[in-house]
Amino acid sequence: MEELDLIEPELIGREEELQKLIKSLDKAIEGKGSTVFITGEAGIGKTRLVSESIKAAECEGALIIKGWCLAESLEPLFPIKTALREAGLLHLISGEPPPLVVSVYLMNDGGVPISKHEREELGFDPMIFSSMLSAVGNFVKDAMQMVDNVERTGGLNILGYQEYKIILEELHGLHLAVVTKGAMSEFLVSDMKEVLAEVKRQYGDVLADWSGSMAEVAGIEDIVSSLVRSGKYNGEFLADDAKLKQENLFDNVLLGIQRVCVDRPLLFFLDDLQWADPSSLALLHYLTRNTRDHKVLFLGTYRPEDIVETSEGRTHQLVTTMQNMNRENLLENIELTRMGPDDTAMMIRSALGNTSFDDVFLDKIFRETGGTPYFILEVVKLLIADGSISKNDDGSWVLRTELAELNIPTKIYDVVKRRLDRLMKEQRRILDYASVVGEEFRSDLVGKVMDIDKLRLLESLNEIERSHRLIRSIEQRYVFDHAKIREVLYNGLMEELKQEYHRIVADTLAEFHKDEMDDIVNELAYHYFEAKDERAGEYLVKAGDDAKEKYANEEAIKLYTDALKFVNDESKVGIYESLGAVQVLIGKYDSAIKSHEKAIELTEDNEVKARNTRWSARVHSRKGDYDKSLELLATAKCLVEEGTAEYWKIFLGEGHSSFWKNDYDRALSIFNEAIEAPEDSAIEKVDICRALRAIGNISQNMGDDEKSLEYQQRSLAVAEEIGDDDNISAAYNNIGIVYYNSHNMDSALDYFQRSMEISEKMGDLMSVAMTTLNIGNIHYCIGEMDRAMDMYDQCLLVKKKLGNLGQMGLPYACKGFVDMAQDRPDSALENFRQALELCREAGNVPMSSYSLSLQTEAHLALGNHGEALNTAEEAMELIGDLKIKSLKGGAHRAIGMTYRDMKDHARAVEEFDKAMKIFEEDGALREQAKTNYEYAFLLKDMGETEKARERMGKSMVEYGREGVKYWELKCLKALQEM
Secondary structure, X not given: OXXXXXXXXXXXXXXXXXXXXXXXXXXXXXXXXXXXXEEOOOOOXXXXXHHHHHHHHHHOOOEEEEEEOOOOOOOOOHHXXXXXXXXXXXXXXXXXXXXXXXXXXXXXXXXXXXXXXXXXXXXOOHHHXXXXXXXXXXXXXXXXXXXXXXXXXXXXXXXXXXXXXXXEXXXXXXXXXXXXXXXXXXXXXXXXXXHHHHHHHHHHHHHHOOOOOHHXXXXXXXXHOHHHHOOOOEOOOOOOOHHHHHHHHHHHHHHHHHHHOOOOOEEEEEEOHHHOOHXXXXXXXXXXXXXXXXXXXXXXXXXXXXXXXXXXXXXXXXXXXXXXXXXXXXXEEEEOOOOOHHHXXXXXXXXXXXXXXXXXXHHHHHHHXXXXXXXXXXXXXXXXXXXXXXXXXXXXEEEOOOHHHOOOOXXXXXHHHHHHHOOOHHHHHHHHHHHHHOOEEEHHHHHHHHOOOHHHXXXXXXXXXXXXXXXXXXXXXXXXXXXXXXXXXXXXXXXXXXXXXXXXXXXXXXXXXXXXXXXXXXXXXXXXXXXXXXXXXXXXXXXXXXXXXXXXXXXXXXXXXXXXOOOOHHHHHHHHHHHXXXXXXXXXXXHHHHHHHHHHHHOOOHHHHHHHHHHHXXXXXXXXXXXXXXXXXXXXXXXXXXXXXXXXXXXXXXXXXXXXXXXXXXXXXXXXXXXXXXXXOOOOHHHHHHHHHHHHHXXXXXXXXXXXXXXXXXXXXXXXXXXXXXXXXXXXXXXXXXXXXXXXXXXXXXXXXXXXXXXXXXXXXXXXXXXXXXXXXXXXXXXXXXXXXXXXXXXXXXXXXXXXXXXXXXXXXXXXXXXXXXXXXXXXXXXXXXXXXXXHHHOOHHHHHHHHXXXXXXXXXXXXXXXXXXXXXXXXXXXXXXXXXXXXXXXXXXXHXXXXXXXXXXXXXXXXXXXXXXXXXXXXXXXXHHHHHHHHHHHHHOXXXXXXXXXXXXXXXXXXXXXXXXXXXXXXXXXXXX
């Protein structure tokens, strides 16, 4: 039999696709990141095309990071974890708490200390700090020489010192060394750079010729010590919130990717995306969105034949991800098709070298294989193996069998099966077990499962790899040479035998890892599930809990749902509770209600019934069905004893539903009873905190700013007492809103900034974005338009980073306000259009209507009366039956402004009067002020100057009361001109 090794053929028929990838790589090298997915059926040549791209990237000095998705993996983020682990960057995705910053040292090139700050509360021996300082000084001096015990990671210097890490960052001769304990954090690295930049900004000139006098650098420790004082690096999570933890994890990966590609381009490849978990796809989307200005090329491959609907009839997660990425212009797709007859012939000649085949033979190969590259090469190997083709004495390959007698398989499955049939019985059994383990496997596991001598196993694996080319060894593990090989093996097993193999593999894994079972929960869950073993239930629940903790909600739902098939009714109760809790997080409200109803149906425990009824009521409240919510809460209250912790939660739930129903009297009665509960009652402090805040919000809505401020401050005090940063931030923000509405802009700004500091510390980017918008509104009101625009841009930047299209419309609208104020109607119109487009895409009808009304004003400023009338009428039509008075009033005003500028005074008066009536009934002072302002110009056009002045004067007074200085002055100027 001839040797099965073929020459790796040239890349044939894929030149155009390769050039596209090279072009994307060139853009990445220039700092223009992009993402390309390569799609095509199994064996079409995706891997080979990627391989050529990687070779080209390596020639450009690029860092290559490769990961792969496995059909059998249940672990969230598995493919990205494997990729980062192989690249030595596992810390990016470890999910561990932030490190503890022990001390910080600022030094010059000579290792001479300029400033230091050491965490006093740890009670370290001063000698330890002294030895650390000495080590840091030597580290700085030796860093550039790269001594043996120093590793460099993406431009960073990291030194191990006892149980600590010393991280060194340098900027123009200044060295910042931070001594940490715990996990590496990219947030810390980023903050270190900011500290160095701030030191350079404030003390750069002094330090350039520093004499060593500490007086010359007085105050520098305030900057250096911020890494300890900020509270971000205390060695623990700042908020026990799964969503925030996931956002911080995503950001940590992003910062790491951005750092490593500063000095060299990065190619990040993920194979078989059709098997990627939803969390990995979400992270990939997040990374691609936020690396468009970086030296990164993301490559992915997937097989379209595996993109099918889920068992529940939902769209495959990869399809949804690609749709979202396409919407943001983040993705380019390259589809590989089968080769034609000429390319098929070229591939065969390239793989074999010197050939003497005629066109009839080559055409037969093309017709039988359909032009699939993998199929073509496998058929050639098969023909060599059975002697149908072989070499002549001159080394050329010739056909030895009559063409009519050639037995060429018509399916890839049959080709692979014939190759497998050539294996010895034991070799085939090894691969059968290996196919059950997964796409990759370890020899020790297969050996234990089969109870086979290790040497005999390794010799068999060696033979399978070298002679049959069915597997490849990578360090201590093995992978199948092609996905089709594992697929044919696995699908060839009888169902009962397959299940037994899975059970044996699971039992063996459990035995191997009996002291570290938590590390293999996902693998045990998978194998016991496939074995139809009742033990699957336990591990599926554990895997679901782990996914829920990581905010991998789609994965958690699937795991909990699968677990229900293996457990008794008693255990199902807890699973349905967990399932409902996750479903509500991703907006599956009806499913969540059904889950809680199932939990209620399966339990006899009244407290469990009450808890699930309360949770179901909360979901109805989120849906806006407050009557149903209150009905369920009344039922829940009858199931538990008065005064218990659960009773209080139900009782407060009634308060919140009453609040949202605008039944303020009942809500206040409930919240007041809660905050006046005796000290020894079962009500939790966090619930008291929320009740106080709710009273403050109700008071705000009822126009009692003084009472609102009192209760928001009391809520803050409770939050500070229990150390709840989330509620502290919320209280600061609410206090800021109270001050904003009572026109105390300085105090409002102070509290918004306090709220933002905590949100930034926790990594709560959505809260950061909203608070930034609030700060922008303050600057707008007091006429500081440039600063307002900066704030709106910052808000937009964060929202773009998060990809929250539904909430990006508002900052665009605010940017339009500033443009209008600064006489830039063209730019304003573009911003209002952006707002409309995003709001429409997100299905936000109220904000879409508002954006149309705003466009009307921009069109009028540009003299586009026809366009103005169209947008105003569209805004009114869009409102329809929406019960949002301010929107209808705004639309009437916009139509009135249009008729005014078109000199149709009668219809303009009619529309302005409608708008004023709505705003007066709604008590909307700022909207009244705006309407009076526009109405005044109509009256002036009609020649009724005194009435016009009266309207403008009212507008000025109303804006003054509201603290909107910019518009107050604008009214004054218009009044003077009248």
